Amino acid sequence: MKHIIERAQIYQALKAGIKKTGVVLPGDVKRALHQAIEKETGPAGKVLRFIAENLESAERENMPMCQDTGMVVAFVEMGDKVEIKDAFIDDIIHDAIADAYEEGYFRKSVVEDPLNGRKNTGNNLPAVIHHELKKGSDLKISLMLKGFGSENCSRLAMFKPTAGRDEVIESIAKIVVEAGGSPCPPTILGIGIGGTMDYAAKLSKKALIRELDDSHPDPYYAQLEDDILKRVNELGIGGGGLGGDITTLAVKVEKFPTHIAGLPVAVTVNCWADRKTIVELKGKDN
Structure with missing residues (x-):
């Protein structure tokens, strides 16, 4: 028996996740940063405090925490019983990225050809996508915005x-x-x-x-x-x-x-x- 996951469900979850992760640092990374501020005794302590202040400003203003909003790397783990009707998973991921970068005012940083001309694609696509087929009826997509x-x-x-x-x-x-x-x-x-x-x-x-x-x-x-x-x-x-x-x-x-x-x-x-x-x-x- 196949287990259905709707395109809209995947798209909305991905778009929201991308928009948030460009602005709000994950909790585990925040904790590590604040622990570093407490431990740092060298001249870089001021740098760490500036980073923390920048993160607070980014969240408050709902703006990207860094001007380099990265190239998206995705790891897709799809159960063998999952079916996405009338949609291809890579297309959904790309649509979510393009719209998240546009709505979030994220810088588009991807070029079409790495050597010849290096023309910007204008939508931060394509992403680097890795696929892994697993047993089950779950879909897990892990994304990073890699500067x-x-x-x-x-x-x-x-x-x-x-x-x-x-x-x-x-x-x-x-x-x-x-x-x-x-x-x-x-x-x-x-x-x-x-x-x-x-x-x-x-x-x-x-x-x-x-x-x-x-x-x-x-x-x-x-x-x-x-x-x-x-x-x-x-x-x-x-x-x-x-x-x-x-x-x-x-x-x-x-x-x-x-x-x-x-x-x-x-x-x-x-x-x-x-x-x-x-x-x-x-x-x-x-």
């Missing part, structure tokens, strides 16, 4: 399988050092380990959807997240690159099996504006 000041600092490393835990941690610390103040720290790091080159990069994006104050279900990787966070905060880069104790608010790792001959490690660097929203809908019996 490119931080995206430009993201990196991928292809290690030999002999590389150890410490080497991976130091490679991530090196990426953070090279980025400096460019990604508007304090940052949030999404780490993808395993799979293939492309899949590790996908995992690193998906990691950024997680709640910042959760723990990885695998104790080994929960400890790895803590150790990476401690290491990068020892670098002293601080908010805005001005020096301080808090360079990164959180580190989130996603892992996947890989080939015996390799160890892909992808790092997606995100600024403090970890703009994410999750829409979950349940199909109705047909």
Whole structure:
């Protein structure tokens, strides 16, 4: 039996979620930011307070929290029993993005061709959409508005399988050092380990959807997240690159099996504006 989810239901939920996430920082990220303000003893403390004030102004005025309103990255998890009548899911997502960006006065930042002419599409489309088919009658769409000041600092490393835990941690610390103040720290790091080159990069994006104050279900990787966070905060880069104790608010790792001959490690660097929203809908019996 198929379970129906109406186009309008998906569209409205997505549009509302996108408009909100461009203006209001998710609660877990706000908590991490305010905890950083309390802990910061370096000169970057003032930067963190300015960020908090900016967030209050954005909410009060219902305006985007940053001029770079990002490129949308979507993860679609659709149950095998779900049916969307007379509509294609990617079209619904694109319609919601275009209308949310127009109604929310979000900057349109996507160009048609990455190299030839770079003409703006005028509607922030297309989005980068990843699909995963699952068992069940639910639809889950996780979205992030990914800014490119931080995206430009993201990196991928292809290690030999002999590389150890410490080497991976130091490679991530090196990426953070090279980025400096460019990604508007304090940052949030999404780490993808395993799979293939492309899949590790996908995992690193998906990691950024997680709640910042959760723990990885695998104790080994929960400890790895803590150790990476401690290491990068020892670098002293601080908010805005001005020096301080808090360079990164959180580190989130996603892992996947890989080939015996390799160890892909992808790092997606995100600024403090970890703009994410999750829409979950349940199909109705047909």
